[in-house]
Amino acid sequence: MGVASGYGSTKTITAVKDTITYCFAAYGSSNLALNKPATASGQEAANNIPKAFDGNSGTRWASNSSSNTSWIYVDLGAPTRVSAVNLIWESYAKSYKIQVSNDAVNWTDVYSTTTGDGGNDEITFPATTARYVKMQSVLKNGFFGVSLFEFAVYSEAPSPLSAVHFIKLELKDQAGKLVSDNLYWRSLDNKYQGLNTMPQVNLTITSTTEQLGKKKLMKVKIVNPANSTGIAFGLHVQLLNPATNERVLPVIIDDNYFTVLKGEEKNITIEYDPALVSGEPVLDVKQYKPGI
Numbered sequence: 001m002g003v004a005s006g007y008g009s010t011k012t013i014t015a016v017k018d019t020i021t022y023c024f025a026a027y028g029s030s031n032l033a034l035n036k037p038a039t040a041s042g043q044e045a046a047n048n049i050p051k052a053f054d055g056n057s058g059t060r061w062a063s064n065s066s067s068n069t070s071w072i073y074v075d076l077g078a079p080t081r082v083s084a085v086n087l088i089w090e091s092y093a094k095s096y097k098i099q100v101s102n103d104a105v106n107w108t109d110v111y112s113t114t115t116g117d118g119g120n121d122e123i124t125f126p127a128t129t130a131r132y133v134k135m136q137s138v139l140k141n142g143f144f145g146v147s148l149f150e151f152a153v154y155s156e157a158p159s160p161l162s163a164v165h166f167i168k169l170e171l172k173d174q175a176g177k178l179v180s181d182n183l184y185w186r187s188l189d190n191k192y193q194g195l196n197t198m199p200q201v202n203l204t205i206t207s208t209t210e211q212l213g214k215k216k217l218m219k220v221k222i223v224n225p226a227n228s229t230g231i232a233f234g235l236h237v238q239l240l241n242p243a244t245n246e247r248v249l250p251v252i253i254d255d256n257y258f259t260v261l262k263g264e265e266k267n268i269t270i271e272y273d274p275a276l277v278s279g280e281p282v283l284d285v286k287q288y289k290p291g292i
Contacts, residue, residue, distance in 0.1 A: 014058040031055065032082065033074040033133065033153040039104075040072035041065065042145075052151040060090045063137075063145035070146050073104065073134035074153060083127035084154040085111070087135060090147035092118035095139035100130035107134060116141070127155075163187060164194035166231060168261060183259050185233075196290045201232040203260070207283055218270040222285060226263035233259045234288025239270060243278035 033053050040049045044062040052061035053074060063070035070093075076082075085098050098111040110125040118141070133153045137146050170181040185195065204223040209216055218239070224232045237256055239248040252271040260266050272281065 012055070014056055030154075031152040032076055032080060032155060033151060036074050036076060038072060038074040038151075041067070041070045047147065052148045055150070057088055057149045060147050060149045061151075062090070062147040065145045066140075066143065067137075067145065068139050069137055070140070071134060071136045072148070072151065073099075073101075073132050074151065075104070076131050076133065076153065079129045079131050081127055081129055081155045082133060082153055083125060083156055085121075085123045085125075085133065085135075086150065086152040086154070087121040087123070088149040089116075089118040089121070090149050091144045092116050092141050093135075093137035093139065093146050094141040095137075096146075097134075097136045097138065098123060098125065099134040099136055100128055101132040101134070102130055104132045107136075112138075114139075162194065163189065164192055166259070166261070185259075195233065195288065198231065198233055198288075199229045200287055200289070201228050201230055203228075203232055203285065205283070205285055209280070212271065214273070215271050216274050218272070218281075218283070220268050220270065220283065221265055222260060222268070223265040224260040224262055228262050231259060231261055232287055235260065235266075236286050236288070237268065237270070238284050239272055239277070239281040240284050241277050242280070242282050245282075248272055248276050248281050 034055050035050075036053055038049050038053055040061065040063065042064040043049050044064045047060050047062035047064075049061050049072065051059040052072060061072060063072075079102055082100065094116045095114040096112070096116060097109050099107040099109055101107045108128075108130075110128060111123050135148070135151060140146050164185060164187050167184045167186060168181065169184075171179045173179055185192070187194070201224055204225060205220065207218055207220045209218045211217075220237065222232075222235065222237075235256075235258055237253065239251055240246065241248055253268060255266070255268050258266060
C-alpha cells in the first residue's frame with residue numbers, strides 16, 4: 001500500500017505485488033462520491049457498482065455490456081455544489097459525457113469529449129448544484145465495455161499549485177508498517193527559487209543521550225507542529241563543541257538534510273565519541289537558507 005501526500009492532500013493507493021498502479025494527484029477538497037449509493041446500466045458480479053466509489057484504485061466497476069452507451073451515476077444525497085470529476089479508467093470510453101441532475105431523470109451535460117484516451121481524466125466545469133452526477137458513455141473504445149477504477153466528485157477543482165511544491169510517498173506493507181518513504185520537491189517551470197524564500201519554521205526539538213560502550217548515542221526528536229508556518233525544508237543536523245563552537249567530527253548520523261512536513265516528526269540518532277567534546281555537545285538544527 002502506498003500513501004501519496006501533496007499540497008495538503010493525501011491519497012492511498014493499493015497495489016498488487018509486481019504490478020504498475022496509476023497514482024494521481026489528490027484534490028484539495030474531499031471526494032463527495034466516496035461510498036455513496038450509485039446506479040449503473042449494468043455490472044459484473046465481481047466488479048460491481050460500489051467499487052467505483054470505494055476510494056480504492058485497485059478495485060473497479062465493469063459495465064458487463066458491449067454496448068456503446070453504458071452509464072453510471074452517483075447519488076450525493078442532496079443537491080450539492082459540484083465543479084470537478086476525476087475518472088480513472090480500466091476500459092475507457094472514447095466519447096462520453098459528464099451529466100448532472102436533481103431527479104435522476106432529467107440530465108444536463110456539463111462536460112463532453114470525443115477524444116477520450118483512458119488513464120486518468122481530471123475534469124473541471126462551471127460550478128453547478130446537483131444531487132446526481134453521471135458518466136454517460138457515447139462510444140466505447142474497442143470490444144469490451146467500459147470500466148472504471150474510480151469515479152470521484154468534488155465541489156471545487158484542485159487549488160492552483162505553488163511554483164515549487166512537495167510530494168511525499170510512503171510505502172507500507174499489508175499490516176500498515178512503513179517500509180520506506182521519499183520526499184520530492186517539484187517545480188511548475190523547472191525553477192526552484194521558491195525554496196530560497198520559504199519561511200523559517202519554529203520546531204520543537206528534544207533529545208536524550210545514553211552510553212554506548214565507549215561512545216555515546218544521542219536520540220533526537222524533531223517536531224514540526226501542525227499549526228506551524230510551513231514546511232521545514234532541508235534540515236541540517238550537527239553537533240557542536242561548546243568550547244570551540246566547531247563541529248564534532250566524526251559522528252555517525254542515520255539521516256540528514258531531510259524535510260519535515262507540518263504535523264509530522266522526525267526521529268534520528270547520532271553516535272559520537274565523548275572524548276572529542278568538552279562537556280556535552282550542542283545540538284544544532286538549521287533549516288535550509290541561501291548562504292548557510
